[in-house]
Amino acid sequence: MGEPKAKASLILDAAAAVLAESGYAGLSARAVAERAGVNKALVFYYWGSTKELFERVLERYYTAHKASLAEAFERPGTDRERFHHVIDVYLDFMEHNVAYARIVQQQVASRGDHLPLVETHLREVLAMTTKVIAPVAGTGPLAPRHFHLSLSALVLNYFTYAPVLGPDERGRDPLSNEALEERRAHVHWVIDAWLDALAKQRAAS
Amino acid sequence: MGEPKAKASLILDAAAAVLAESGYAGLSARAVAERAGVNKALVFYYWGSTKELFERVLERYYTAHKASLAEAFERPGTDRERFHHVIDVYLDFMEHNVAYARIVQQQVASRGDHLPLVETHLREVLAMTTKVIAPVAGTGPLAPRHFHLSLSALVLNYFTYAPVLGPDERGRDPLSNEALEERRAHVHWVIDAWLDALAKQRAAS
DNA sequence: GATCGTTTTAACCGGTCGGTCAAACCTCTC
DNA sequence: GAGAGGTTTGACCGACCGGTTAAAACGATC
Numbered sequence: 001m002g003e004p005k006a007k008a009s010l011i012l013d014a015a016a017a018v019l020a021e022s023g024y025a026g027l028s029a030r031a032v033a034e035r036a037g038v039n040k041a042l043v044f045y046y047w048g049s050t051k052e053l054f055e056r057v058l059e060r061y062y063t064a065h066k067a068s069l070a071e072a073f074e075r076p077g078t079d080r081e082r083f084h085h086v087i088d089v090y091l092d093f094m095e096h097n098v099a100y101a102r103i104v105q106q107q108v109a110s111r112g113d114h115l116p117l118v119e120t121h122l123r124e125v126l127a128m129t130t131k132v133i134a135p136v137a138g139t140g141p142l143a144p145r146h147f148h149l150s151l152s153a154l155v156l157n158y159f160t161y162a163p164v165l166g167p168d169e170r171g172r173d174p175l176s177n178e179a180l181e182e183r184r185a186h187v188h189w190v191i192d193a194w195l196d197a198l199a200k201q202r203a204a205s
Numbered sequence: 206m207g208e209p210k211a212k213a214s215l216i217l218d219a220a221a222a223v224l225a226e227s228g229y230a231g232l233s234a235r236a237v238a239e240r241a242g243v244n245k246a247l248v249f250y251y252w253g254s255t256k257e258l259f260e261r262v263l264e265r266y267y268t269a270h271k272a273s274l275a276e277a278f279e280r281p282g283t284d285r286e287r288f289h290h291v292i293d294v295y296l297d298f299m300e301h302n303v304a305y306a307r308i309v310q311q312q313v314a315s316r317g318d319h320l321p322l323v324e325t326h327l328r329e330v331l332a333m334t335t336k337v338i339a340p341v342a343g344t345g346p347l348a349p350r351h352f353h354l355s356l357s358a359l360v361l362n363y364f365t366y367a368p369v370l371g372p373d374e375r376g377r378d379p380l381s382n383e384a385l386e387e388r389r390a391h392v393h394w395v396i397d398a399w400l401d402a403l404a405k406q407r408a409a410s
Numbered sequence: 411g412a413t414c415g416t417t418t419t420a421a422c423c424g425g426t427c428g429g430t431c432a433a434a435c436c437t438c439t440c
Numbered sequence: 441g442a443g444a445g446g447t448t449t450g451a452c453c454g455a456c457c458g459g460t461t462a463a464a465a466c467g468a469t470c
Contacts, residue, residue, distance in 0.1 A: 007447090023315055025231030029428060039449055044429060102314045109310035109365045110228055119369050126370055141390035145373060150395065153362035154355050160314045161354055164324050165331055168350060185346035190355065190399070197398035212417085234458060244419055249459060 008046040010036045016057045020099035023106045024114055027054055055117060058107075061100045062121045068093045069128055079135050080195055084188055086132050090155055091184055098175070101159040125152075136198055147194070154190065158183050213251040215241045221262045225304035228311045229319055232259055260322060263312075266305045267326045273298045274333055284340050285400055289393055291337050295360055296389055303380070306364040330357075341403055352399070359395065363388050 014036035019027050029050050033040040047053040072089035075082060094101050107118045126148055133144040162174035162183075172179045219241035224232050234255050238245040252258040277294035280287060299306050312323045331353055338349040367379035367388075377384045 021315060022230050022317065023228040023311065025227050026229075026315075028426085030426080040428095041430085041450085042448065045447075050428070102316070105314035105365075106228065106311050108369050109307045109314070110226060111307070111368070112226065115369070119371075122366070122369055123371065141387050141394055143374065145370070146388065146391040149363055149366055149370075150359050150391070152366070153358035157358035157362060158354055160310075161327070161357070163316070164313050164320070164327055165350070165354075166324075166328065169348065182346050183351065186351040186355070189346055189402075193398045193402035194395070196402065197394075233456085235456080245458095246420085246460085247418065250417075255458065 015053050020102040105160050220258050221304050225307040303364050310365050
């Protein structure tokens with residue numbers, strides 16, 4: 001009988017799903033308990049409060065996100081190769097954690113009281129990616145910060161917007177493997193276009 | 206004495222602000238009334254229900270958004286000029302309607318029941334922008350759909366993510382006029398890089 | 411100043427929220 | 441089988457939710 005997965009973890013998973021669907025304001029202990037198939041009081045028994053539950057969900061994602069990025073950064077190679085590799089890892093991660101993409105987008109857009117945790121995390125990620133971007137970027141409109149924002153937008157927004165736009169011109173689900181491969185190719189094409197333009201600009205100056 | 210602005214409109218404005226901050230689940234009649242400095246019952250007197258209020262807020266933004274885009278499309282010029290102009294108008298609109306950017310991002314990311322309205326709108330916008338993108342785009346990873354997603358991501362996400370990252374390397378507020386000008390330059394640079402790469406690709410084939 | 415339609419208000423309703431608690435349950439040990 | 445400890449439950453609380461309503465306040469008209 002005994003479920004192999006502890007109920008505490010079941011609750012955490014359910015909370016992530018609810019959070020992705022309904023945002024922080026919709027993260028109710030009752031909804032989480034119902035989705036987890038568990039008594040509502042258990043949510044408080046294991047996690048204390050909905051706020052703490054929320055923070056634990058974020059923490060779990062943040063840790064995984066940063067770990068995957070950190071690993072990607074250690075890969076050797078040319079600037080261009082490292083750039084492409086980091087983006088590949090980023091795409092992989094989001095592909096397997098679509099709920100995370102949804103949660104982050106909502107949190108950032110809403111700018112509620114719960115923001116500090118998100119803020120800290122995003123700044124750390126910025127600091128990490130800057131190391132890869134800085135060697136090829138410039139200043140002003142070509143500063144690493146702009147490329148970081150643009151790239152993360154390219155990746156994140158696909159997972160949130162494409163499903164809303166519906167099947168693509170070939171009738172494929174935007175989150176199907178084939179469609180995701182196409183998106184991956186698009187992002188890599190974009191990076192190459194940028195790097196080429198940057199190299200050209202550098203050569204001219 | 207007599208406010209020039211009807212209370213109905215005050216309520217609508219307040220609703221937009223609450224919506225941007227707390228999302229659909231946080232759009233409570235009480236919060237809206239309080240922010241508008243108005244009795245709670247007035248919300249229902251003028252707008253019927255919170256759901257209708259939500260839809261009116263979206264409608265108002267959608268109408269303005271589509272109108273500004275439609276006007277931009279009529280501008281004559283080369284493909285490249287028209288492309289840049291459409292993006293300029295898009296940036297202008299978001300700059301003056303940051304709350305709209307936040308609301309859309311949250312709605313899209315949450316994928317709740319209220320989605321159909323958002324869905325219809327976004328598909329219409331896609332259909333519009335495709336007319337400008339198609340002449341210069343390609344197929345597969347270079348299909349108009351991908352560029353539409355990438356471009357709208359570049360614009361939208363700046364307004365939601367940049368404030369979370371804090372002041373830029375020169376200590377400026379990301380939503381200050383100067384910082385916004387820099388972002389505008391970045392986006393235009395990106396478009397040029399893309400168009401150049403596309404032209405080169407076309408010439409090679 | 412009486413009348414009428416519109417606008418505004420306070421009080422109230424049933425329902426759901428986060429959170430608590432005491433009792434029941436389960437499993438293992440002696 | 442008697443405890444003991446962690447786990448699970450249903451009942452409950454005050455606060456807040458969307459929404460209704462009857463009455464008050466208001467402005468115009470005569």
